[in-house]
Amino acid sequence: MKTGTMQEKRRYSTRLGTAFRLLCIAVLIFSAGCQRNLTTTSSTTPEQAPENSVVARATLSDDAGHPVYQNLRNPTVVFTFYSNRQFQPFWLEKNELSKKAKAMMDQISSARRYGFLPQNYHAREIGQSAIAADQLTLMRVDVLLTDAFLSMAKDLNNGRSNRRENARADSIKVVNLIDSLSILSVDAVLEAQEPIFDEYKKLKMALNDILDSAASDNQTLLLKGVTRDSSEIFRIVQAIEVNLERWRMETASLDGTYAWVNIPAYMMYVMENDKIALESRVIVGKRGNETPRFSSDIECFTVFPYWYVPRKISVQEYLPIIRKDTTFLSRNNFDVLDRSGKIQDHSLIDWRKLTPGNFPYTLRQREGKENSLGVLKFVFDNPYAVFVHDTNAKRLFKNTMRALSHGCIRMEKAYEFAHYLVSARSKITNEMLDKYLKTDKKATVSLVPSVPIHIRYFTCDVRNEKLTLYEDIYREDRKLILKLYNDEEFY
Numbered sequence: 001m002k003t004g005t006m007q008e009k010r011r012y013s014t015r016l017g018t019a020f021r022l023l024c025i026a027v028l029i030f031s032a033g034c035q036r037n038l039t040t041t042s043s044t045t046p047e048q049a050p051e052n053s054v055v056a057r058a059t060l061s062d063d064a065g066h067p068v069y070q071n072l073r074n075p076t077v078v079f080t081f082y083s084n085r086q087f088q089p090f091w092l093e094k095n096e097l098s099k100k101a102k103a104m105m106d107q108i109s110s111a112r113r114y115g116f117l118p119q120n121y122h123a124r125e126i127g128q129s130a131i132a133a134d135q136l137t138l139m140r141v142d143v144l145l146t147d148a149f150l151s152m153a154k155d156l157n158n159g160r161s162n163r164r165e166n167a168r169a170d171s172i173k174v175v176n177l178i179d180s181l182s183i184l185s186v187d188a189v190l191e192a193q194e195p196i197f198d199e200y201k202k203l204k205m206a207l208n209d210i211l212d213s214a215a216s217d218n219q220t221l222l223l224k225g226v227t228r229d230s231s232e233i234f235r236i237v238q239a240i241e242v243n244l245e246r247w248r249m250e251t252a253s254l255d256g257t258y259a260w261v262n263i264p265a266y267m268m269y270v271m272e273n274d275k276i277a278l279e280s281r282v283i284v285g286k287r288g289n290e291t292p293r294f295s296s297d298i299e300c301f302t303v304f305p306y307w308y309v310p311r312k313i314s315v316q317e318y319l320p321i322i323r324k325d326t327t328f329l330s331r332n333n334f335d336v337l338d339r340s341g342k343i344q345d346h347s348l349i350d351w352r353k354l355t356p357g358n359f360p361y362t363l364r365q366r367e368g369k370e371n372s373l374g375v376l377k378f379v380f381d382n383p384y385a386v387f388v389h390d391t392n393a394k395r396l397f398k399n400t401m402r403a404l405s406h407g408c409i410r411m412e413k414a415y416e417f418a419h420y421l422v423s424a425r426s427k428i429t430n431e432m433l434d435k436y437l438k439t440d441k442k443a444t445v446s447l448v449p450s451v452p453i454h455i456r457y458f459t460c461d462v463r464n465e466k467l468t469l470y471e472d473i474y475r476e477d478r479k480l481i482l483k484l485y486n487d488e489e490f491y
Contacts, residue, residue: 059089122144250456291408305376314361
């Protein structure tokens with residue numbers, strides 16, 4: 001990242017704000033510990049204490065099996081939190097719901113604005129119990145609010161469908177988060193848990209615009225957490241919520257320069273300090289040969305590369321063709337290599353005896369403009385043998401549906417990308433690169449520093465202030481929908 005960019009300033013501001021909050025939280029924890037020590041050592045009994053004193057407040061049960069702690073998402077952490085408070089309620093003041101409690105209830109009732117469902121945060125039981133006058137019911141509400149707060153904070157920070165649990169870390173986190181409510185509003189603490197990605201913020205804004213502009217009956221149903229309806233608005237809201245979840249699970253640091261491939265959009269964006277430096281249509285893997293999702297670093301690219309045909313393609317697609325016509329190999333510039341990498345005379349091989357289970361060769365297509373990889377191959381380490389490359393079938397980029405490859409990513413503007421990389425990250429010049437390309441010279445160009453590449457799957461985004469939905473080509477949305485909507489464990 002370049003010094004002085006707006007992104008750097010924002011991140012510095014974020015770090016400064018985080019440091020300030022952590023300092024405040026540390027002070028609060030220390031203060032809370034002192035107060036608890038004072039409360040514990042007080043000689044005044046509840047019967048002797050004035051009505052408005054701390055010790056006069058009703059306390060929760062110290063039995064983890066008590067009904068007040070049942071059916072929670074975070075039972076161990078919640079119980080530990082109250083144990084550290086000598087089982088004093090947190091959300092009550094003078095045995096009534098505090099302003100913060102009501103603010104938390106508002107957050108639960110408007111959970112859909114985050115892309116969540118209110119029923120996932122005890123909305124029904126809290127709503128029914130909050131009007132009760134008896135202490136046991138109010139204590140139950142206090143516990144439910146704590147569990148809901150922690151759950152929503154975790155879901156915003158990591159994703160609701162991401163169930164990575166760390167009880168000790170969660171225990172520390174809930175104390176820190178709840179103690180921070182002494183100086184920050186419920187809204188502020190929860191919003192601080194959200195992703196900082198601009199794309200997430202744009203999608204969330206689009207969701208809220210849709211909720212605000214929806215017809216009153218649809219708006220009511222959506223805010224209540226209804227997920228099944230034939231109206232188009234429900235499908236759009238569902239698509240946004242699924243992709244908000246993907247952003248909450250995103251772990252990449254999207255700083256400086258990087259390449260971003262969105263599979264369903266059939267697009268690759270080269271980002272530089274939050275701005276698009278280059279965009280290109282791409283072709284991705286077809287269903288059954290899906291392009292994997294991962295992050296890596298482009299360390300080099302090859303001009304006029306060989307194509308080592310993956311074994312699956314060799315035996316399933318090419319072997320049946322070669323059996324019928326061995327000239328297929330010479331017509332398409334294929335070498336046949338044995339296990340030691342030596343070129344074999346393909347005319348001496350009895351192809352009819354070879355089977356998918358008995359194929360001791362590797363097919364390699366020689367470099368040239370007719371090579372399936374085209375004239376450029378961008379290399380990055382990954383266990384899938386996937387890379388970005390040029391193609392000799394340029395006409396396919398005109399297709400609307402471009403899930404056509406065996407998993408690799410074909411790039412329409414491969415030449416432009418190579419020149420972009422050379423201009424800032426290579427010892428060779430653009431003039432030298434042009435010479436390689438014109439003279440069909442095979443060369444490998446190293447890139448220092450390397451360029452991060454992130455291959456992802458988002459079925460909607462906001463581009464040029466317009467919400468765009470893409471086809472769910474790998475049927476990935478359904479998996480998240482089941483996790484987000486059909487999880488009735490906490491309804």
